Amino acid sequence: MTLSKATAARSAGNRRKKRPNVRSRGRATAETVFARVVEAIRAHRLIPGTRLVEERIGAYFGVSRTIVRQGFAKLAQAGLVELSRNRGARIATPDEKRTRDVFDARILIETELVGRVADSAGKVDIARLRAHLRREDAARGRADRLDLVRLTGEFHTILAEIAGNAMLAATLVEYETVTCLAILAHARGGDSACPPDEHAAIVDAIERREPRRAATLMRRHLEHVLADLDLARAARAPEPLEAALAPAAFPVHRRRQTARSSR
Amino acid sequence: MTLSKATAARSAGNRRKKRPNVRSRGRATAETVFARVVEAIRAHRLIPGTRLVEERIGAYFGVSRTIVRQGFAKLAQAGLVELSRNRGARIATPDEKRTRDVFDARILIETELVGRVADSAGKVDIARLRAHLRREDAARGRADRLDLVRLTGEFHTILAEIAGNAMLAATLVEYETVTCLAILAHARGGDSACPPDEHAAIVDAIERREPRRAATLMRRHLEHVLADLDLARAARAPEPLEAALAPAAFPVHRRRQTARSSR
């Protein structure tokens, strides 16, 4: 009943799931779809406007459209995907207002959180941040753009985690993901990930227990990222591009070819 | 297609919801399910732990479980219902940590927003807030507890709207709804909606253009609400109570009776 592609997709998935609650690794669920799309957005492998065709995504994960649609419902709820009736889902394209709003919201929240972290961070927290900075540097050294983008986003997530409010941390992850979309939609020519040393400066301020300074640096940092965008111009790629340059990690590209080997 | 029960349910609120994008086609969608559950939570008509059975809710809205389930996916994404595999959905019960987090988050965001409103609110905005206060008073006068609860929650939503950041406003609506659940889970004996005059004091400060004072009042206001809760005791109704005392406004109670007259 399922295509060969489907079974291929869940290569290692033949375990029976006797323990339902613990990591039932076998089968993809709506949550899987949600998480993987978020991951792909945050790594800039999915760009605003990309059409998400239920059938193809379902085939990729080896599940039916029912599951995919539940994932879409979650993604739409998080503001990451736009659903229009009878016309399917596409990755959201934050407009100018929304872009400003998300940066404004992040500045409000993150300046406060980074201050709290500067007040309360322990050795372990600092070490974690330092380790993360090293990973960023490594990616920068390798000129691995996609990995760098992912890591610079993660820096903010880690800060929110350390601050200890799980709810705000979850909200911030959402905001960060929208930020990715805003950047992709409005970036000027160059890539403009986070400016190189600003994260390090923030960690320095945290380590020196200077909450006010850390907050200021965070504010400036986010303002810099926003300033690098070109909000005036209408968002680029108003029609899809269909993930033209995405790596082979996600199936949403190559329109006409893939259905070949099925029968 | 809708049952008579449906019309009875929104007895008081008879305004047509002519929301922008929504086709006024009578048919319910996942969004309908989501919105109505949120509404019911915010009006304290649904309480933490209430079991949401797909089939019954689908029958109520006249749709299949497919749609209900998509609504549940959105509700779970918003943290308002908890899904456990093979055991269905129930209204979330914020634990102590989550309750503290949501109040902390709201204080952080709302003190800032109310300050901005005090800085920038125009006559129209003030009038809107005053009109809302009158509605609160009216409900208080009528001793209409459910309506009062709904309105006091709405006050914060209106402030967020006036502040102008749509994203933060949406997040706050989520937070407010979680707050409802936290209050229901942890309230001491009495009802403890918002203390009576604190909203009015906040509006006064806004009207006098005193952002700092407005922020302080907002902080104290939220702290008062939190202080009224009894977080030490484990959330009441650790297993459901199954909405034992809920009014007839929502179909999720009365297990054996309701399916009778249909044919």
Added chain:
DNA sequence: CGCCACGGGATTGGATACAGTTTTGTGCGC
């Protein structure tokens, strides 16, 4: 040459069918 009507293919919208799991109910042995 451009515009509109039309039709076929692609895709979504949603109900339903069926399998699997949990919960509830019941009778039996102690």
Added chain:
DNA sequence: GCGCACAAAACTGTATCCAATCCCGTGGCG
């Protein structure tokens, strides 16, 4: 009576099916 084993019922999880809608190419017509 009190558990306990087992069967029935209730409910969830997911795939599949059919209808509705959209997209887009094609041909007729002005």
